[in-house]
Amino acid sequence: MAAVPTTATAATGAAAPGRAGWLRGRYLTVIVLAAWVALWALLRGRDTLALGGAELTPLHTRLSEGMDAIDAGRNSNPLFLYFINYIRLFIDESVTFVQALISRPSFGRPVPVIGWLGVTGIATAVALLYGNRRTALLTAAGFASFGLLGLWEESMDTLALTLTAVVLALAVGIPLGVWAGLSDRVNRFLTPVLDFMQTMPTFVYLAPLTLFFLIGPASGTVATMIYATPPVIRITAHGIREIPVSTLEASTSLGSTRAQALRKVRLPLAKRTIIVGANQTIMAALSMVTIAALIDAPGLGKTVLKALQTLDVGTAFNAGLAIVIMAIVLDRVTSAAGRRVEAERRSGRARGTRARRIEAGLVLAATAVLVYLSHVYVWAAEFPGGAGLGSYVKQGAGAASQWAQDTLVTYTDALKNLITYGLLNPFQSLLAGSPWWLVALVVVALALLLAGARAAIVAGVSLVLLVLLGLWHDSMVTLATTLVATLIVMVLGVVAGVWMGRSARVDQVLRPVLDAGQTMPAFVYLVPILGLFGATRFTAIIAAVAFAAPVSIKLVAEAVRGVSPTAVEAATAGGSSTWQLIAKVQLPMARAGITLAASQGLIYVLSMVVIGGLVGAGALGYDVVAGFSQYQLRGKGLAAGLAIVVLGIMLDRIMRAAAQRAAARPAPH
Template sequence: MVTSQVTAPVPARRPVWTRPYLLAGILAAWLVLWLIFRGQATLPLGGAELTPLHERIGAAADVIDDSRNENPLFLYFVNYIRLFIDQFVTFVQALISAPSFGRPVPVVGWLGVTGIATAVAVLYANLRVALLTAAGFASFGLLGLWRESMDTLALTLAAVVLSLAVGIPLGVWAGLSDRFERLAGPVLDFMQTMPTFVYLAPLTLFFLIGPASATVATMIYAIPPAIRITSHAIREVPPETVEAGASLGSTPWQLLAKVRLPLAKRTIIVGVNQTIMAALSMATIAALIDAPGLGKTVLKALETLDVGTSFNAGLAIVIMAIVLDRVTSAAGRRVETARRAGRARRPLWRRVQVTAVLAATAVLVYLSHVYVWAAVFPGEAGLGSHVRRAADAASQWAQANLYTYTNALKNVVTYGLLNPFEAVLTGSPWWLVLLVVTAAALVLTTVRVAVVCAACLALLVALGLWQDGMVTLAATLVATVLVMALGVVTGVWMGRDGRADRVIRPILDAGQTMPAFVYLVPILGLFGATRFTAIIAAVVYAAPVAIKLVADGVRGVPVSAVEAATAAGSSPWQVISKVQLPMARRAVALAANQGLIYVLAMVVVGGLVGAGALGYDVVSGFSQLQLRGKGLAAGLAIVVLGTMLAALTKAAARRADAAAHGRL
């Protein structure tokens, strides 16, 4: 079969054209069969309709709800976790955001917090980042959102600290044990693709309304990157260095503490960075269960379609994300440079520097503890009202003037791409889609992947959400195609042009961390409540990741290869298409995989803006008790779709790798 061809050295190459022809044949057969069987066995299910399975899931959820007071072990266990997290978050809040210890203000005021953050940046990053940090924190006050920002920061930091405390040890374990890594993989996929809306309500039953639930919800989303990247970091340590350590008689523990962890440190910091980003992106959704902070401001503003206010708060989230990102990545680089710098006479200078910074910070903290002007951000937060007005004006102008163009764009994509695609997917009998996908997977990938695909689609049927699943699948694929188009074009541009990279990167950061709820209203105004709006939201969120990955991949192409191509007289286009993109194909494949995961993460938001289908099922399951089972099933269906698509893209990535090494 196909697998043996990949692994065994085949002397005679199989003709290259077989695969595409087979695939074309499958697609042609699909279209013909679609025409014949159109509309049969498409398994539709109305918005309020339930299958017995959904009712059973709902009933099971009820049973769990009801038994939570009768199961002392579970109750005490969960209660202790809740108490611990609550105390922890409340403590951090007391320090920086909430009135505490009988004072009308937190222990440390704005000047102190800004000072501490800047000091951290000076000591662990560099002066430029420190300036950015100071400016960023000051802007929270200027935007009129100091308290909200600190609430978000407190929650984020607490969730990040706890996520790392759990994630790094597990990541180390996964890095050392293949078996654990294989076991953990699907669980992490599940945690990342299961929509938050599905577990938000149940969480409050066990962890009650408040910081603990919000923190746990955040952690569920933020732990996977910590585990994944730590594991990757551990695996990345050169095996020879580990062998060298072992050959001198290190115990396993010594190998970990003295060899693996120090060498993995830099990559682990990347994991810390990603964990922070993930935690911040949960900040808005957690506001639905009373998590304090900027998320609340965004959601409240959405009630009255107040674009200005929600943009203002969204901007604060973006600034926070950028500051935290730059500090952690600079700290990561510093680990490297500190090493290179050598040590001659450094300790003394460093000690002086540290002492000076700490002393200055202590002064600021003291001032902000004692004096009102340093505790409560002074002034009228004029910047905030400017931002609000500007955002409102921009949003209104766009909705009034761009509609004609955006509507045309929407119609082109919808009629030209989405509708036909959806018609075939939803109009085909389920067994036909299952057959076609399995056959295509067989041709393109391995038997194992084909089995996974068939199982996933069968599961979708079993969940009773086949047609909704197909509608979501169609939109997901179209969004992913757009993400990849953007990713390749912009990524190549950024990869080739350092200046473009510097200009575009902050915009990408903004796209990734700006809560979708902020731009929901403007894009609704531009594109209406349609599937295309959902696709746009997904693209805004997912394209930055894909672009960055492609850009990094293109930049990673050895200079010598590019020089060789240029020396041979290639045009820029030839260099891109024949050297840089093929050599970065692993990064491109990864971008497709991640882009897909991120698009799926926005399915629920899509449900809020007119995409219907699974996203809407999840949202209504969160909002209506009797639809709860269906919402859960829809969440599972999204996970199932994600599993299938991830398996396909991973297999494609492996093929790209194998092809790059001339084995296909």
């Protein structure tokens, strides 16, 4: 152990011994890996703790029974009677109310209170008043397309759920964010909680939530809030915190009270940042609302899910398209609102000018007329013409998918086989085929070598937990898939990231694509990928890569761009070739950022594990999905969800500690 520098010495940057220790660590790492392979060859297949698909351990049964007990206590347990049931009622009523307004027949009418024309009018007016003309046009076109695709009601359900969740998330998140921005103590308390909420794969808490809030809108909304509130809390706190000290000091030196400083300085200055936070929350909410279809939340997600289960690529694509359109509209409107706040401040235009008031009045009047029409006339209430465009889209997408499968099959199969046989299978048999104690030893040793004693302890505890959960074998299979996906993500991340970081033009082209990739709800990727590769482990890997790569690419690009221009200039002046520049200057100097990209990539990949289970990945993802649908497997599903969380915490801690070490270590020259 003497070879491993403690975190403290590494952090103080004791250059020479730290570096020597690091090199020694590297040799030891190679030795550990070699020993693993050798022992695997000898002990293959022993103590692998494999568990069949329908097999249960006593723990799983107990979990099931525990869940039954909670179910049974719904109407007798005081926690339910006086607390949870009220929350559920409140949320259900809120969602139902919004649905009654825009999506469902209500109040004895055959149609919702506001029909398509009214909703489109309101949305357009909001875009016009808070954004600009272009976003208003986009909004009108977007909403019309929901009708044209034949998905008006589903879209409105999704919108209703999203809006309710967003309003609740903001009502909770903004005050909490302000509080965390003002108080270090609150911030210290909230940060790990938010970390946990964000790193925990979303599917994991879906099933337990239904225990408390039943299947339906309330569970969906709560799940969405859990997923969507952290961004607005974090970003609001950041906005409140990042206000220049000098500005606050000036205000204090004039004798502001704390309340005055908050109202007159902090909040106005943080306004734009808070809107950015709201934008993030809206996007996160939309993507979660789609996923909440798994627990029967209404809307477009359900359409996609049904289509996925029947492998109906056309229908899934059609609904996916509507989701993407909604994402784009919501994103553009909130971004434009943020920019408008800034622009108004810069141009120094007061809010209440006459022209603006007249414009607002006209827009509101026109909207009122449209809402009235849609309330009274059927043609303005129900989208006319049926799903004209939708059926073409379905047919077209179905045909395109079929064609692609038929024509590209040689290439896609080659790729699939290359990755599966070249990388995935060996890796999986190494991880899942070794005795569990051997894998555990190797992981702890590696954590110790790469990330230090604390990470090694976390790893050890996590591995024991995985054994106790009775899902060791499945966890190892999932780990193999996850690591392979992360490897691909990082290869993509480094190649594209370096390219982007070095060339402004590439950045310009790639960035919008990556942005779209990030804002698109995860479900949507599955459709075309499933069409191309069928339901296999490889499909799950590709979906995870598609989800995680944009983040990693962006982070690597950011890190490469962050390399001091002087260093690059000096190296260029010294006659470095492009490759030398990349290999000897830019990549080494961007090491900390690249490590961060890897750890983020891994977390993103892990959060797709359950989605992978939907498209053939098996293992933990499948266990969770099966837990949703089969009563007797729900205990196992819960255990699998916990196993995913444990895996995530373990990998996250190891990566983070390793990243900190990389950052503390002086760059090689």
